[in-house]
């Protein structure tokens with residue numbers, strides 16, 4: 001017998017968790033093992049289509065269950081692709097790569113929160129869930145096309161062994177030696193036929209290969225005879241009709257939910273199920289799900305988009321990315337079409353006309369479902385938006401706004417109107433008479449934006465402002481250019497034209513009167529701002545910085561946060577605006593009359609204040625602090 005090998009550290013942690021699990025749904029181990037068996041048969045069948053050395057008799061493909069009450073064993077056997085020695089080592093000695101990192105992170109995070117986590121359900125830890133119910137697990141496997149078979153065995157506690165064994169057919173047989181019953185847990189229930197039948201109906205009914213088991217029942221020896229005999233026969237426990245092929249009206253919500261969680265390894269029910277049957281130039285069934293939470297790795301490169309692809313109920317491939325546009329990449333699900341060739345390869349997908357037609361129909365369907373949700377169930381839509389809104393906004397921005405038409409009505413931003421999320425259409429419907437632009441301002445938090453000096457007057461005049469808090473927002477609006485022919489206007493940038501003719505005149509006069517002072521201020525700040533002007537956008541605040549047309553401050557910040565830095569070193573033009581109706585203005589005028597040099601200090605201070613308000617760092621905080629102190633000291637002398 002070979003030497004025992006230790007599990008990799010991560011696997012060990014997971015195993016410990018499984019062994020000591022107080023998880024209440026231990027029964028899911030069967031679903032996990034059957035799902036693996038079904039995947040293995042899928043792979044085998046698919047391989048047989050392309051490899052002429054392998055012939056698969058589709059009718060013989062199945063998953064067999066058997067129990068041995070005396071030895072407390074439950075066996076799950078498939079004639080799928082099987083595993084060779086290396087694969088046993090790689091797949092069962094190391095925790096499935098997909099969930100491992102997340103698992104670790106989540107464990108750590110949750111420990112902090114001290115919450116009872118549904119880790120097991122969360123990451124579909126698959127094979128290892130066997131250790132929730134078994135003290136020993138034996139896996140005998142022979143890879144299709146290979147002669148040798150191997151036996152992997154483990155009691156989880158002190159590692160595993162791999163040895164050669166005999167196995168007549170390709171595939172995998174997993175034998176679980178069930179744990180002893182305890183007060184809380186009756187593991188022997190998994191040896192009872194009716195319990196197994198129930199579990200299969202509950203979790204694995206749609207599996208497309210027969211799941212069989214030899215069951216016995218008593219029946220009269222002959223018709224009418226009173227003498228009974230024990231008959232043993234192989235029974236298929238699942239209906240095998242794929243869920244998506246069944247009539248929608250006959251499927252319960254629970255069935256959809258179970259199917260989704262099982263197939264896509266989510267621990268939460270989906271937020272939305274979209275099940276459609278399309279006939280016409282292209283025929284297909286599709287079952288799509290919008291998750292109720294973004295997967296942990298959603299906004300990383302690790303997340304792979306795509307739908308599972310089936311042809312006439314036969315699995316062809318996972319994650320066919322061509323079926324789903326980038327901006328709907330959060331959608332999970334599958335497509336089954338009789339119009340696709342079984343031999344389609346990933347390379348061919350890109351050029352397949354039928355597939356393009358399917359993808360286009362799916363895209364429209366998702367959009368219309370989202371629009372319906374928005375119209376009919378606002379609360380649900382806002383939940384969706386919290387999860388995936390960012391994706392939609394990126395969808396607008398990417399490809400130079402090519403998908404604007406598809407996506408613009410799905411957009412939401414928080415608005416100064418009740419500080420709630422609003423759609424652009426709702427914004428436009430509330431626009432005041434004579435308002436011809438959609439106002440917005442960008443920054444990193446709503447509270448700050450709502451308090452921005454430049455927002456005060458706009459709100460005061462009765463206009464609504466969209467508050468953009470994600471980096472991509474302003475870029476998205478820029479590529480959109482307009483919505484329902486209304487241009488977007490940043491309130492912290494350029495001319496707002498909010499003032500009446502009279503007010504305009506007044507300001508022009510003030511500017512003229514204070515020409516010298518303004519130009520001295522500008523001269524003092526010449527390395528920092530391109531202009532110092534009398535403001536038309538301030539109400540009660542003393543100063544603000546505005547940007548000239550083109551690049552805004554937020555865009556400048558976003559660009560400089562990019563990993564490669566601001567690619568063209570582009571900067572927003574800074575303009576210092578001073579409120580002529582603020583006492584500070586009068587103070588400046590007075591001071592200017594008395595001591596022109598002193599105004600220089602004031603200029604720096606005003607500029608620094610404006611920087612702080614805009615959320616920029618000060619160039620020289622120490623000098624700022626010193627100047628403030630000097631002022632305070634001076635004030636005490638008077």
Ligand SMILES: Nc1ncnc2c1ncn2[C@@H]1O[C@H](COP(=O)(O)OP(=O)(O)OP(=O)(O)O)[C@@H](O)[C@H]1O
Pocket residue numbers: 032036037040078080081082083091092096098099123124125126127128171172265
């Ligand atoms: N019956 C089987 N036949 C062939 N390979 C199997 C079988 N069971 C498991 N495997 C292999 O072991 C790997 C690990 O299985 P495990 O159930 O732990 O994770 P998974 O199925 O990849 O992920 P998840 O359960 O999260 O979907 C599988 O990816 C598969 O390659």
